[in-house]
Structure formats: structure tokens, C-alpha cells
Amino acid sequence: MGSAAYNSGPAPNSGQIPQAVKILIAGGFAVGKTTLVNSVSEIEPLTTEENITVASVGTDNLTGVERKTTTTVALDFGRLSFPRENLVLYLFGTPGQDRYWFMWDELSKGSLGAVVMVDTRRLEDSFAAIEFFSHRGIRYLVAVNQFAGGFHYEPEEVRDALTIEPHVPIVLCDARDPRSATNVLVRLIEYVIASYTSQSTLASARI
Amino acid sequence: MSMTLSEDGPWVDDAAGLLVRPYSVTNGRTRPTEPLDLLSMVRATGRVPAHMEPEHHEALKLCEPPASVSEVAAKLRQPVVVAKVLLSDLIGWNAVSTRAPAVDIPDRSILEALLNGLRSI
Numbered sequence: 001m002g003s004a005a006y007n008s009g010p011a012p013n014s015g016q017i018p019q020a021v022k023i024l025i026a027g028g029f030a031v032g033k034t035t036l037v038n039s040v041s042e043i044e045p046l047t048t049e050e051n052i053t054v055a056s057v058g059t060d061n062l063t064g065v066e067r068k069t070t071t072t073v074a075l076d077f078g079r080l081s082f083p084r085e086n087l088v089l090y091l092f093g094t095p096g097q098d099r100y101w102f103m104w105d106e107l108s109k110g111s112l113g114a115v116v117m118v119d120t121r122r123l124e125d126s127f128a129a130i131e132f133f134s135h136r137g138i139r140y141l142v143a144v145n146q147f148a149g150g151f152h153y154e155p156e157e158v159r160d161a162l163t164i165e166p167h168v169p170i171v172l173c174d175a176r177d178p179r180s181a182t183n184v185l186v187r188l189i190e191y192v193i194a195s196y197t198s199q200s201t202l203a204s205a206r207i
Numbered sequence: 208m209s210m211t212l213s214e215d216g217p218w219v220d221d222a223a224g225l226l227v228r229p230y231s232v233t234n235g236r237t238r239p240t241e242p243l244d245l246l247s248m249v250r251a252t253g254r255v256p257a258h259m260e261p262e263h264h265e266a267l268k269l270c271e272p273p274a275s276v277s278e279v280a281a282k283l284r285q286p287v288v289v290a291k292v293l294l295s296d297l298i299g300w301n302a303v304s305t306r307a308p309a310v311d312i313p314d315r316s317i318l319e320a321l322l323n324g325l326r327s328i
Contacts, residue, residue, distance in 0.1 A: 017273050017306040020246040021317060046281035050245070051288055072286070075245075077277060082324030089321060090246060090275060110246070110310050112318065182328050189322045196313045 018081070018088045023185065024107060026094040026133070027117030028125025032145040032175035033093040034076060036117060039181035041078025041091065048075050050103070073103045089185075094129070104132060113192045114140040115184055117175065120151045123161050130162055139192045141169040143184045167195070232262040232289060239291035241298050245277045246308035249294055256300040263302075266293040270303050 025033045037045050050073050076093040092111075094104050108114070114133050118126045126142075133140040144158055153161075155170035164170065169191050174180045243249075250273040259267070262283070269279045280290035297303035309317055 017248045017250050017304065019306060019317065020248050020275050020308045021321060022246055022308070046278060048277050048281040049286045051286045075277065077281075079275075079278070080324075080328075082321070085320035085324045087317065087320055087324060088248065088273075088275070089324075090277070107245075110244075110308055112313070112321070182325060186322065186325045189318055189325060192313065193315070193318050193322065196315075196318075 016086055018083075018086045020088045020090060022090045022092055022107075022111045023188065024092050024094055024104075024111050024114040024138075025117065026104075026114055026126075026129035026140075028119070028122060028129070031117040031119040031122070031126060032147075033117050036115070036143070036145075036173075036175040036181045036184070037076065037078040037091045037093055039176060039178045040080060040185065042081060043079050045076055045078040048077075049073070050075055071100075073100050075103075075107075101132070105136075108133075108136065108138055111138065113188050114138055115188055116140055116142050118142055118144045118158060118162070119147060120144060120153050120158070121147065123153075123158065127162055130164060134165060134168075139188075139195055141171060141184070141188050141191055143171050143173045143175075145175045146172055232260070232285065233292040236292050237288055239288065239295040241291070241295040241305070242307075243276050243291045243294060243305065244308055245275065245287060247276050248273050248306045248308075249276060249279060249298075249303050250274075250305075252302055252304050254300070254302045256297075256302050259300075259302075262293055263297060266290065267297055267302055270294075270297070 025036055027033055034045065051070055073095050075095070078091045080089040080091070081087075082089070092107055094100075094107060114129075116126055116129045116133065130140070130142065142158065142162070142164055144153065144155065155172065158164070158170055159166075159168075169187055171184055171187050173184050249270045251267055251271040255267070256263075265283060266279055269282050274282075276290055276294060277287065279294060280287045283290055283293075294303060294305075298305055
């Protein structure tokens with residue numbers, strides 16, 4: 001990179017910095033999380049590494065030994081910008097392996113909601129994600145990815161099989177199709193708004 | 208800083224990216240001085256401090272147009288904490304300004320704006 005990479009062109013500091021929001025895309029391994037992110041993202045999905053230091057429990061100063069383990073978790077994400085709304089939506093795929101659940105906790109903080117992808121050939125793979133979000137009170141919907149060769153299930157059969165609460169929407173989708181993938185996000189946000197409205201717990205942000 | 212960097216520039220290999228160990232670009236620092244989140248948005252203010260390290264230049268360039276900390280990290284091909292340290296420096300030098308992600312979830316105005324945006328795709 002040249003040292004004269006900057007010119008004094010238009011100042012990039014006009015207007016407000018957009019506000020970032022996020023939605024999590026969860027589900028078992030290879031259920032189409034990445035495909036869905038790919039379909040809706042305006043950028044080539046990116047991967048970043050978060051290094052997490054997990055200190056051992058009960059570090060004592062008698063031994064003076066502090067045991068720490070550093071784990072690297074790879075996070076995949078895509079982006080969708082809404083300049084008119086001054087918003088940027090980030091879609092984060094949750095790390096697939098169960099041992100990274102602590103990262104899910106970290107990631108789910110401040111998320112608007114989650115999409116749990118389900119593959120009808122391996123319904124049970126997505127059970128952990130459903131349980132995670134329902135226990136933490138995070139609004140989520142279930143998106144059944146229609147794979148060619150997958151068994152056809154009615155949404156209510158999926159609900160029964162995975163004991164999904166009655167109010168949680170179940171949407172059929174084709175993660176490869178941008179329109180279908182976008183529709184999943186629309187349905188999620190509609191559901192989030194409706195669920196908070198009915199509980200009247202929405203922070204009134206009107207000034 | 209007395210070191211001249213212009214002679215070498217960053218050590219880059221097309222296949223491997225920056226041939227620098229993650230924490231050498233931050234001089235071993237692993238604690239960002241600013242409270243940055245993965246989703247904090249950062250944007251170049253237009254101010255370019257003199258005597259920046261090549262990695263700062265690289266990071267600064269990634270902040271125009273605005274990007275999230277996670278994007279800057281991904282494009283730098285460095286762990287998030289490294290990006291946070293570099294961006295903290297840039298914020299300290301007023302080269303970058305930042306906006307925290309929405310924390311007051313749920314916020315009706317944000318949800319509705321997002322819904323409008325998604326519906327108009």
C-alpha cells in the first residue's frame with residue numbers, strides 16, 4: 001500500500017454513522033445457514049476470528065499459576081445496508097459446534113432476533129438452537145429449508161417433532177433464493193414487533 | 208516514532224495476506240482502550256494522523272465508508288481484538304469516530320425501520 005493513499009477528497013464524515021443491528025442465523029451443522037446469509041448479503045460473506053480467553057475457575061494466588069485457555073471461534077457474517085433508514089443489518093451465523101455455546105450467549109446480546117434453520121432430513125440437529133433461544137427469551141422463528149430430496153413435512157409436523165411453542169412462526173423457505181431468504185427476515189421482524197406489541201414491552205423510542 | 212515505514216510498507220504475500228503475527232501489529236497489546244463491540248460502527252473522520260503504523264493505515268482505509276468492527280477485523284485478516292486495538296488508537300487520534308450498536312432491544316422505531324427496509328428489497 002502506498003503512503004500517499006489518501007487524498008483530500010470529499011470529507012467522509014458527513015451525516016450520521018449508521019446504526020448496526022444484528023440477527024442470528026442458527027441451526028445444526030450444514031442446514032443452510034451460510035446459504036441463507038449468502039443469499040441476502042450485499043457483500044461476499046466475511047469470516048472473522050474472535051479469540052476468547054477462558055480463565056479457569058478458582059484461580060488462586062497460592063500457586064500463582066493462572067490457567068487460561070484461549071479458544072478461537074470463527075464467525076461468519078453478511079451485511080445488508082438500508083441507507084434511507086440509516087441502518088446496517090448484520091447476519092451472524094452461530095458457530096455450529098455445541099462447545100461454542102458461550103459464544104452464542106455473547107453473540108445473542110443485543111440481537112433483534114434469530115432464525116433457526118431446519119433441515120427436514122435431520123430435524124433433531126436444530127433442536128439445541130431452538131432450546132437455546134426459547135430459554136433465553138430471544139425471539140426466533142423456524143425456517144424449514146426445502147432441500148431437494150428432503151422429506152416433505154407440514155409446518156405443524158415440524159412443530160410437533162421439535163416441540164416448538166405454538167406462537168413461534170414456522171416458515172418454509174429455499175435458502176438459495178434471495179427472495180425466499182429475505183422473506184424469512186421479514187417474517188421474523190414482523191413476529192418480533194407483534195410479540196412485543198402484544199406484551200406492551202416495547203421501549204417507546206418515540207421522542 | 209523514529210522508524211521509517213515507507214521503505215518497506217506492510218509485509219504482504221498474495222496468498223497468505225499480512226505476514227505479521229497478530230499481536231506484533233499491536234505491539235503485544237491485547238486490551239483495546241475503547242469500549243468497542245463487534246458491531247460498533249466505525250468511520251474515518253477525514254483526519255489522517257502522521258506517523259501511523261502501516262496497520263493503522265490499513266484499518267483507517269477500511270473505515271470509509273462506515274463499517275463494523277467485525278468487518279474491519281475480517282478484512283484485515285486479524286482477530287477481532289487486534290482490530291479493536293488498532294481502531295482504539297485511531298479513535299484516540301480522532302481519525303475515526305464510532306457509533307455503538309443498538310443496545311436498547313427491542314426498540315420499536317428500529318424494528319419498524321428495518322421492516323420497511325427489508326420489505327423494499
